[in-house]
Amino acid sequence: MPQIIIATKHQKGHLIAPLLAPLGYEVDETDAFDTDSLGTFSGEIARTCTPEQAAYIKAKQACQNSDAEFGLGSEGSFTSGPYFGLITHNTEILCLYQRSTNTAIYAQASGAFAPHGLTIDEHTTSETVAQTCSQFKNQHWILSLPNALEKGLNLTQLQARLNHHKPLTGQITPDLRAMYSPQRQAMIVNATKDLIRRLNAKCPECGTANFVIKKALPGLLCAQCTLPTKQIKTYISHCEHCQFSLSEPSKHTEGDPTYCQLCNP
Ligand SMILES: [Zn+2]
Numbered sequence: 001m002p003q004i005i006i007a008t009k010h011q012k013g014h015l016i017a018p019l020l021a022p023l024g025y026e027v028d029e030t031d032a033f034d035t036d037s038l039g040t041f042s043g044e045i046a047r048t049c050t051p052e053q054a055a056y057i058k059a060k061q062a063c064q065n066s067d068a069e070f071g072l073g074s075e076g077s078f079t080s081g082p083y084f085g086l087i088t089h090n091t092e093i094l095c096l097y098q099r100s101t102n103t104a105i106y107a108q109a110s111g112a113f114a115p116h117g118l119t120i121d122e123h124t125t126s127e128t129v130a131q132t133c134s135q136f137k138n139q140h141w142i143l144s145l146p147n148a149l150e151k152g153l154n155l156t157q158l159q160a161r162l163n164h165h166k167p168l169t170g171q172i173t174p175d176l177r178a179m180y181s182p183q184r185q186a187m188i189v190n191a192t193k194d195l196i197r198r199l200n201a202k203c204p205e206c207g208t209a210n211f212v213i214k215k216a217l218p219g220l221l222c223a224q225c226t227l228p229t230k231q232i233k234t235y236i237s238h239c240e241h242c243q244f245s246l247s248e249p250s251k252h253t254e255g256d257p258t259y260c261q262l263c264n265p
């Protein structure tokens with residue numbers, strides 16, 4: 001059974017292993033490599049590489065620190081937007097590195113991330129904290145005070161620490177580490193499903209995995225004015241191993257005038 005080693009300090013293995021087992025992979029965790037050295041969410045260590053690069057480094061390191069054929073790296077990122085910065089957006093990237101071929105497959109999932117905390121002031125009580133934080137079941141929290149930083153707190157622990165410190169100022173924010181955030185765990189599961197889709201998509205010429213749509217070309221002709229629109233006309237699947245490409249037309253034969261630059265500018 002091919003072995004995949006995942007480098008994580010945050011217990012991601014048990015999320016991913018059951019999904020990859022039916023494909024014949026055994027997933028084991030290693031903490032031999034300090035994944036936090038590539039950056040932490042709470043900002044003690046700044047991230048200097050892209051999430052893709054971080055996932056690749058973790059995957060390759062996991063492989064090199066073992067004799068496994070595959071290494072898996074996982075990297076999450078959080079940005080504000082795209083809706084006027086009000087909603088936090090979470091992207092989870094997985095990189096599966098294969099030792100014998102020195103190749104990598106990237107998978108990803110992204111979506112809105114609901115958990116948010118609150119600013120502490122003189123009106124903050126146990127009840128107001130519970131009102132905000134209990135909306136996000138099993139999410140853990142970071143308490144940032146002028147003279148203290150406490151992480152990985154569940155709601156009960158958070159309330160106990162607030163009773164202890166009785167702060168008049170400070171911040172409560174979601175702890176974004178995977179084992180402390182059920183919503184992030186769900187996104188990692190979605191990224192794993194994307195990885196499975198890619199592993200199952202074999203090139204018809206050489207049998208290599210990740211034969212999926214890599215390019216979408218616009219140009220569907222408008223149903224009303226018959227000019228080319230920005231709507232997708234052709235999808236191209238491509239194999240990085242043998243360079244075989246397959247073009248498939250969109251299931252739509254005509255462009256919707258609603259999205260036509262000319263008919264609906
Ligand atoms: Zn048109």
Ligand SMILES: [Zn+2]
Pocket residue numbers: 203204205206207208239240241242243244
């Ligand atoms: Zn191929």
